[in-house]
Amino acid sequence: MQNEKQSLKGGEFIIKETEAKDVFIPEEFDEEQLMIKKTCEDFLEAEVFPNLDRIDKLEEGLMPSLMDKAGELGLLAVSIPEEYGGFGKNFNTSMLVTDVIGAGHSFAVALSAHTGIGTLPILYYGNTAQKDKYIPKLASGEWKAAYCLTEPNSGSDANSGKTKAVLNAEGTHYLISGQKMWITNGGFADVFIVFAKIDDDKNLTAFIVEKDFGGITMNPEEHKMGIKGSSTRQIFFNDCPVPVENMLSERENGFKIAVNILNIGRIKLGAAAIGSSRKVINTAINYANERAQFGLQISKFGAIRYKLAEMATRNFAVESATYRAGQNVDDAYERLVASGMDSAKAKLKSTEEFAVECAIIKVWGSEMLDYIVDEGVQIYGGMGFSAEAPMDRAYRDSRINRIFEGTNEINRLLIVDMLLKRGMKGELDLMTPAQAVASELMSIPDFNAAEDEGTFAAEKKIIKNLKKAGLMIAGAAVQKLMMTLAKEQEILMNIADIIGYVYVAESTLLRVEKLIAQKGENAVSGQIDIMRIYLQETVDKVHLAGKEALNSFAEGDELNMMLMGLRRFTKTAPFNIKDARQRVAKQLIEANKYCY
């Protein structure tokens, strides 16, 4: 589209600036994308929302039939290539679908397990025969898919699975034996992506397994806190014969597949979180406008307005980051294909490139949603605790998101680990800017430096400074702790917090800047407030996380110097965050819905 667009590499945001014109913002979805969005919304209204109780009761056949209907509408095929019966839409369009459908509780989980971890391994790693055989059926929903990685003793440490695959004497089939756990869509899936180790391999291999291959049994449905309508099973493979041609990609390439598919799963989880939380925010605003106590609608009370504004702020912020990253993936894909790479490989490479961003969006999305459902319950008061009102389900369903697709602990660790590895490999030059910050620390601040000018000059300066803070701390931690840093998880968590907050805050700032360019300041005053609120909160978080980190590995003069640097980098002009929240709340309350 835009030829002059400057795209950063994955993770590069921490050392470089991005221009507003170069990010995609959700306000730029085109007619066709908005029509797809509308289709999803209508589908939820017609088929899902009226049936939430039946779905959660796991009514026999209901979920598969909903998937069939979604399939008929094309919702399972949005980004499947046309040659396999799909619509060949780009990544951000599939993100938009995931976002809207995200409001669909258990149905959203079933759909995204099917289209994501269920379908994509074949689409991206399958050979032509495999794709020809499976993708059209998966795209239409005729067949449903599940993904079998986790085992009772192998969760976060996914490569440690004990499931075995042994070639039969005839050399025609692998016999798979082992126990898989927590398998979403397990109860009705026709196709399973199963990870197992061939003989005594160190690494997993992936297989496409059909339900009817034999040797597959299951435990009854798991009883869960939430997403009760999502089928979750333990599955036992007992010499299940899988034709050799159903091995996916190469032997021992399974862990790589798992990891790469999870990258996509993570950013999509963030997208789904936006959709669920938008629904919760709408519901909360409606209730706050309806419910009266002390002779006033409770939306008149500052305590409630604070919550509404804060909910909207976090949603808007995570949304900004999510679609920015989504577009980065699309752009990277286009570049790779233009340079001659095969489409499936380019899809994988483009998400791998933005794996840091994917992990950030997973963590920030799921934590945003947990915050929002929690406040949703609270705004409802006693009714928030009633299983007959909407917040109870939202609260319970939300909680899984910090656990699956890699726990938030694992994802936080990965954020830092991946960045540092890229630095070490020379893919990302972290050293030069980190050293620049270090020498800036030694120098006397230049009080006469010309003030930056232009839109949001102050805010951009803050983002720059926060990045410096992050680089200072990460750089010092690497230097000081060297090989033991990997074991200092508390410090890694602090650094992950800084990186994630900065990414989300910067994305929000860029979005609002672009919005102003498009619509003018007046039309987006609420978004400007939201951006400033989130930025202020980010500054405070960075200061706290930074202080905690520094205090835990530095000492004496060095510590003092860095603490002083941190204060300098997190210094901001006083900001009346209360008034900003009041203004945002006012817009929400007047619109009686999330309006950004």
Added chain:
Amino acid sequence: MQNEKQSLKGGEFIIKETEAKDVFIPEEFDEEQLMIKKTCEDFLEAEVFPNLDRIDKLEEGLMPSLMDKAGELGLLAVSIPEEYGGFGKNFNTSMLVTDVIGAGHSFAVALSAHTGIGTLPILYYGNTAQKDKYIPKLASGEWKAAYCLTEPNSGSDANSGKTKAVLNAEGTHYLISGQKMWITNGGFADVFIVFAKIDDDKNLTAFIVEKDFGGITMNPEEHKMGIKGSSTRQIFFNDCPVPVENMLSERENGFKIAVNILNIGRIKLGAAAIGSSRKVINTAINYANERAQFGLQISKFGAIRYKLAEMATRNFAVESATYRAGQNVDDAYERLVASGMDSAKAKLKSTEEFAVECAIIKVWGSEMLDYIVDEGVQIYGGMGFSAEAPMDRAYRDSRINRIFEGTNEINRLLIVDMLLKRGMKGELDLMTPAQAVASELMSIPDFNAAEDEGTFAAEKKIIKNLKKAGLMIAGAAVQKLMMTLAKEQEILMNIADIIGYVYVAESTLLRVEKLIAQKGENAVSGQIDIMRIYLQETVDKVHLAGKEALNSFAEGDELNMMLMGLRRFTKTAPFNIKDARQRVAKQLIEANKYCY
């Protein structure tokens, strides 16, 4: 006990120091109290824990029969006077029972609704005939009690209820009509404390209503997110005839009764939260020591150790505040009775006196518990989401605590409101110290001031400074906003946060200081770490809340001066909080249980 004990008045902690020797700490419970504690623990182990699923299924007759058994053991009569068949134990003993039983999920709710809001209105406001008739039966558990205040349109605004009481023509009975909602123990209670308005009264009147008076019907059990085993009903009163002698206290005194009984309910909710969270912490430690990933017990990972340490820290801190306040209530009672006050009245006056502390403990207890169950779920990973593992129930059951006994929003508002009212009435001299802080702000800090000496001199100085910060901000807010402050809820929330954190942190410090005096530093190194962790967190919270408040009502030079003051008052020496948490986690993991 201690004659020379200096007890502060309720709320006075914010302007005065307390000496460690003057607080009660839970390590001081005597033999008899520990025996009662043991009885409660044994009861839970024998009767409640094995039956949690049956209880949550609301199995017919099960909960009342458990209450009967608890009654036989005397658990419903701990602080009922001996003349009514009770044991006449002091307040803190009843707190200890509430604490331990707090781990009992729905049963804990049923028991505490019965012994608290169900029984106490009669015990404290009943006349002799009423007490003679009802208390022995309630103390033994022969009769069970419920409390009917909330209505569909009257929750937080409890005095706005529409339930009516009309004297019949004969003058013998009040006919009560109206709808009550969310009535705990409703399904099996024999006695209801019902709040209604006589004719067109502005204020509520309380009545003792027996199940068999007639005109009472109920909806089926509410379906709830958690505490599913606790009976919760809507109750309809339809010309229910209540003998005039069953009016409790005086006409229009009902709201006062409701409020005073809630004071007790609030501090006890905090106590129950300690007990539940202690159980969750134990369960989490056990699991973290058992579950291995990446070839290591997950308790070896810093991310998990952080959580365990933080869970223990918050529990210890809230526990310190809870029993400190409990003893204050006991001491106040003793003084009032010694001065000739009637026992029931003294009970009420003594909790009313500490209403600010009760509200703090309600809020901090419930939020501590929600944090702990949330991390409990996370430590369990996927199993945290399983309804067959313990964290799911803990997570769902916990969530009610921020809603009932006054929502946490209402309680936060009350904390500040009650303090300011006492200030205005001259009961609490907030002005003098607030002015002293204001003039300290103007003066140049005395860098030559002799350093304080003695145990925890630095920590005590911090607490003093944090109080100054609170007084500075509250004082300025009152002056600046005058009559509109009541409407500035965001600022009131900030101030409530400061007050509450300071109270809990000070209580923790005093407890640890007393512990050292008793056992020596070495024996309580973990507690010292915990205290320093909590204090550091408090400093950070006060700084943030203070900054947010100041930025929202002050400007220009005045703002700058106060921000500088805030920085001065929250300045602390660098503290390696990570190492402290690691040491606490180590002790927990080695003990394989909560060990403080």
